Amino acid sequence: MKRDEVKIILELYRPGHPEDAKDPVIAEALAHVESYPEIRQWFDEARKIDARIAEHYNKVEPPADLKTNILAGMRLHAANSEDRDVSENAAFLPGRHDSMDRSTQSQAWWRNPWIGLAAVFALLFAITSTQRDAPPAASTLAQADATTATTLEAGIPPIIQFLAAEIDAVKSRQRTFDKESHEPATLQAYLASTGAPSPSSLPSAIESAPSIGCFTFEHNGIKMGMICFRREEVMHLTTVKKTDCMDQITEAPAVYELRDQAFKVWVEGDQVKILSIHGSKEKLPKFI
Numbered sequence: 057m058k059r060d061e062v063k064i065i066l067e068l069y070r071p072g073h074p075e076d077a078k079d080p081v082i083a084e085a086l087a088h089v090e091s092y093p094e095i096r097q098w099f100d101e102a103r104k105i106d107a108r109i110a111e112h113y114n115k116v117e118p119p120a121d122l123k124t125n126i127l128a129g130m131r132l133h134a135a136n137s138e139d140r141d142v143s144e145n146a147a148f149l150p151g152r153h154d155s156m157d158r159s160t161q162s163q164a165w166w167r168n169p170w171i172g173l174a175a176v177f178a179l180l181f182a183i184t185s186t187q188r189d190a191p192p193a194a195s196t197l198a199q200a201d202a203t204t205a206t207t208l209e210a211g212i213p214p215i216i217q218f219l220a221a222e223i224d225a226v227k228s229r230q231r232t233f234d235k236e237s238h239e240p241a242t243l244q245a246y247l248a249s250t251g252a253p254s255p256s257s258l259p260s261a262i263e264s265a266p267s268i269g270c271f272t273f274e275h276n277g278i279k280m281g282m283i284c285f286r287r288e289e290v291m292h293l294t295t296v297k298k299t300d301c302m303d304q305i306t307e308a309p310a311v312y313e314l315r316d317q318a319f320k321v322w323v324e325g326d327q328v329k330i331l332s333i334h335g336s337k338e339k340l341p342k343f344i
Contacts (some may be wrong), residue, residue: 066089066102214276220317223317226271233269234270237270240267247295252281254295255329258293269284289334296329298326298328318336319331320340
């Protein structure tokens with residue numbers, strides 16, 4: 057089974073439905089998740105995105121009179137259709153409409169595709185109106201969508217937005233380390249073995265600090281390796297190949313703040329390094 061086929065099959069997998077895992081094709085795709093770290097990373101991220109979207113869409117409540125309005129529209133449409141059928145029969149079959157059984161002139165509403173289509177449009181209109189008329193819910197949903205899709209925020213490169221979301225997931229224990237070790241060299245070697253960028257050297261601010269663990273990430277084809285250190289607090293050092301992200305990063309060092317996180321970005325040889333902490337930019341170590 058090819059990698060793209062695995063992803064397509066896993067898009068159909070529903071974690072809360074045990075019967076899905078018993079399907080032979082899905083079971084084979086799930087086996088690939090356990091065997092290939094890259095597919096596991098994609099699968100974990102896809103499930104988190106689905107969970108976020110479902111959580112926020114479940115908060116959208118339709119108006120109380122939605123059902124009444126839809127049924128009223130169906131009845132009106134059915135009445136108009138019935139009248140039209142009678143008129144057409146009168147025009148083409150004169151003398152027969154009086155003896156016709158009116159129960160056969162119009163189909164049940166659920167057999168009439170036009171009525172069903174009208175109901176769908178009425179439902180979509182009602183949901184759209186609900187979101188428009190409820191600013192707090194719409195604002196929350198928009199914020200969730202922006203976070204999920206890492207939509208470009210003013211002055212913040214997409215790669216920084218992606219890292220901010222991943223670090224939030226780590227902090228909330230939604231993701232565990234790919235490998236744990238108090239020896240940075242062990243983690244550097246592990247990242248290199250997976251094909252993820254590994255820092256060729258450590259910044260002076262953290263080179264004597266013990267490490268905790270590491271992660272591998274991929275965003276829009278850009279591979280990243282992150283090693284986490286604990287000094288007074290947890291710091292995350294992410295390494296990216298310079299050739300992969302120079303369309304987002306400048307040669308000059310830069311500092312960004314996003315969602316209670318601060319990021320220092322600089323170029324070192326053929327690598328781009330990103331040091332991040334929770335808090336304001338004033339808490340970033342000054343070594344550049």
